[in-house]
Amino acid sequence: MSDRFSGEIVSPPPEVALVGITRNAENLPSSAAKTCYAPKLVRPRPVDAYKDPAKETATRRRITSLTFEAGHHTVYQHVAYTFALRGVSRNLIHCFLHTFPFYNTEQQSQRYVEMKQAAVTVPPFASESQRQLFEETVLDSWRTYYDLLDVLKPQIERVYKQQVWAHRPAFAAWEEGKIEKMALEIARYVLPIACHSDFYYTVNQVTLLSLNRLRRHPQVAWEAERLIGRMVAAAAAEDPLFAELVASRVSEPYPAAELAEALLWDEHGGSGCDNVAAAFDAQMAGRYSRLVSAPHVDGERGLEGLLADALRLVLGLSADGAPDSELIAAVIDPARNPYHSSTLNLVPYAPVTQVLHHACFTFAKRISHTADSQNQRHRAMHGTRQMLVYGHTEEPDVLVPELIEDNAEALRLYEDYVGRAWGAIDRLLADGVPMEYAAYLYPNSKVVRMYESCDLAGLLHKANLRLCFRAQREIFEATRQEVEQIAELFPDLMRYFAAPCVVRDRAGTKPVCPEKKGFCGVPVWRDPAAPRLL
Numbered sequence: 001m002s003d004r005f006s007g008e009i010v011s012p013p014p015e016v017a018l019v020g021i022t023r024n025a026e027n028l029p030s031s032a033a034k035t036c037y038a039p040k041l042v043r044p045r046p047v048d049a050y051k052d053p054a055k056e057t058a059t060r061r062r063i064t065s066l067t068f069e070a071g072h073h074t075v076y077q078h079v080a081y082t083f084a085l086r087g088v089s090r091n092l093i094h095c096f097l098h099t100f101p102f103y104n105t106e107q108q109s110q111r112y113v114e115m116k117q118a119a120v121t122v123p124p125f126a127s128e129s130q131r132q133l134f135e136e137t138v139l140d141s142w143r144t145y146y147d148l149l150d151v152l153k154p155q156i157e158r159v160y161k162q163q164v165w166a167h168r169p170a171f172a173a174w175e176e177g178k179i180e181k182m183a184l185e186i187a188r189y190v191l192p193i194a195c196h197s198d199f200y201y202t203v204n205q206v207t208l209l210s211l212n213r214l215r216r217h218p219q220v221a222w223e224a225e226r227l228i229g230r231m232v233a234a235a236a237a238e239d240p241l242f243a244e245l246v247a248s249r250v251s252e253p254y255p256a257a258e259l260a261e262a263l264l265w266d267e268h269g270g271s272g273c274d275n276v277a278a279a280f281d282a283q284m285a286g287r288y289s290r291l292v293s294a295p296h297v298d299g300e301r302g303l304e305g306l307l308a309d310a311l312r313l314v315l316g317l318s319a320d321g322a323p324d325s326e327l328i329a330a331v332i333d334p335a336r337n338p339y340h341s342s343t344l345n346l347v348p349y350a351p352v353t354q355v356l357h358h359a360c361f362t363f364a365k366r367i368s369h370t371a372d373s374q375n376q377r378h379r380a381m382h383g384t385r386q387m388l389v390y391g392h393t394e395e396p397d398v399l400v401p402e403l404i405e406d407n408a409e410a411l412r413l414y415e416d417y418v419g420r421a422w423g424a425i426d427r428l429l430a431d432g433v434p435m436e437y438a439a440y441l442y443p444n445s446k447v448v449r450m451y452e453s454c455d456l457a458g459l460l461h462k463a464n465l466r467l468c469f470r471a472q473r474e475i476f477e478a479t480r481q482e483v484e485q486i487a488e489l490f491p492d493l494m495r496y497f498a499a500p501c502v503v504r505d506r507a508g509t510k511p512v513c514p515e516k517k518g519f520c521g522v523p524v525w526r527d528p529a530a531p532r533l534l
Helices: 028-035 053-069 072-077 090-097 127-163 174-191 204-215 221-238 240-247 260-268 273-285 304-315 324-332 354-356 369-375 408-431 435-441 456-466 473-489 502-507
Strands: 016-022 082-088 106-107 194-202 289-293 360-368 383-384 447-455
Touching: 016 221, 016 383, 028 072, 028 369, 053 072, 053 240, 072 194, 072 204, 082 204, 090 194, 090 221, 090 369, 127 174, 127 408, 127 435, 174 408, 174 435, 174 447, 194 204, 204 221, 204 240, 204 408, 204 447, 221 435, 273 289, 273 360, 273 447, 289 473, 304 324, 304 408, 324 354, 354 447, 354 456, 360 369, 360 502, 369 447, 369 473, 408 435, 456 473, 456 502
Parallel strands: none
Antiparallel strands: 016 082, 082 194, 106 194, 289 360, 360 447, 383 447
């Protein structure tokens, strides 16, 4: 084990700092609501700027009551809060804070940051022996993490040089750092989802109220209760209107027993987790992602015809003009549509590319917890995931990274640790520990099964990011499989769903790879079929 690891566990409580808030937060929602029925724009002003502050205060309270109770919540979405959060588990972030579209976040990366300290969330166990078992397993994971780093680095350097030297027979000194980061990316698969992360998190008023309403989430009730309570208190301290909304109990948390998930589990749940996992995996046929639903459009022209007709409508084109294939090519070809080479993702905003929203697909996916933590950042991809508290299996249920699978010593270290972690979880459960607490010991490699739906606009953006050789390997492979499966059905639509360098090259954008020293070493734009070895 490396001497870079302290060998100690730290578990500080979460730190919540409100570092940004919309200007005029207290006054903006009422002004927005008034504008809807006013002959001109009503600008936000503080109450004491009105001739009769008492009357204005009463008016605002009436507006708040009417709009909120009637469900007219858009006026509250103009106010946003940015939090700097520390000491929050990756378990909570994955299953609660990142499962919906209405947030923005920038999070510390385990791919690029060495985890030198065992900073984790330790649940409130009932006995010292339970806590001791939990902490011993956490320390075991860190020792294995560093053992894997030592074993993997020579292998990764060999494979990296094999991949890069096929295109340029040289190895720069700065590339040693890339080898280290690639080893970190693979070794982290054994770290527990109890690991802490630091991040910025921005939400609007309605989202924060909704999180508060659901903060007794069955998977992370104890930790979410603690974190969301502090976030709500921090926002209320700076925003009197938000404080009034909270005081009015419009976001009063559901009792844990009244959450829909708990009610359904109590009525229909059982011990079928192994059967559910086996049945799901059987349909995957070894894939990370499998297409299970695609659009069916009546008529000979099918989906391509529908998209072409939508474009004709946008531009006022007659049906006897350009054929469907020509119109579709004009929309999706980077050489013809300048939006695809823009640094900004303009596809959802531009009328001609908005036609891609009409083609929707659903995939069954099976990836690791650590990969899905990045995958779910694509908020145009809507997923439903099996909750970990309702999915424990008898045998270890993890994904094995390819580099570990190809290295006998790494595989031994990996499988031995996963077996010990699973045994610790089972011992905790047998001792009466709730699954909510035991689940924090799941390694990052824990399999996450889901159904995920998206339209072509969302998938295009994802493909142009995740088909890059620098993308996480699991997400790269899942995205590649998604594009290939749709291309079997609709080849004309998918012709330019490719790596970002391929898109930029076709558009004539320089540099073809904007990553500078982050360049993967493979000129994929010259050979889009080039194999990825790492």
